[in-house]
Amino acid sequence: MSLDLTDIGLVTAVVVIAALFWRSHGIRERALIYTRRFCQREEVEFLDDTVGLEKLALMKDRHGKRRITRIYRFEFTVTGGERYPGHTYVQGGHVQRVELPPHRYTPPPERVH
Incomplete structure (x- = not known):
């Protein structure tokens, strides 16, 4: 058997x-971990x-x-x-930023001592 x-x-x-x-797949996994921590x-x-x-x-990256x-x-x-959509930007395998659109904010409940 010969290979041509x-x-x-x-x-x-x-x-x-x-x-x-x-x-x-590896880049997606990094984006997932980073996004989870960001949230x-x-x-x-x-x-x-x-x-x-x-x-x-x-x-453009930070160097243009x-x-x-x-x-x-x-x-x-x-x-x-x-449900709100967010975006994670990845360049060269490194997460550059995560963007969250304007959304409703509910402050945490006050603690009673």
Whole structure:
């Protein structure tokens, strides 16, 4: 059994696609962990425990260079009644920011001593 150039090309393509899928999965997991922690800090409830890739875009990084940016969408609530969409921005595998739209705020109940 001998391998020709077509076989080598096909194997290479499969390996590259698998590597890109694996990297994309790791980036999504980092976005999920970061988003979950962000929601805890902001005292909002992160719903469905998931982030979904909404789009890929070319956006400028902090140095002005255009980079591929993954924008993940998630939902959160403050009151338990309304669902709000939020976005997590990831460039080069690093979370750049999480955005929450204006939403209803309910202060925590006062403690009685």
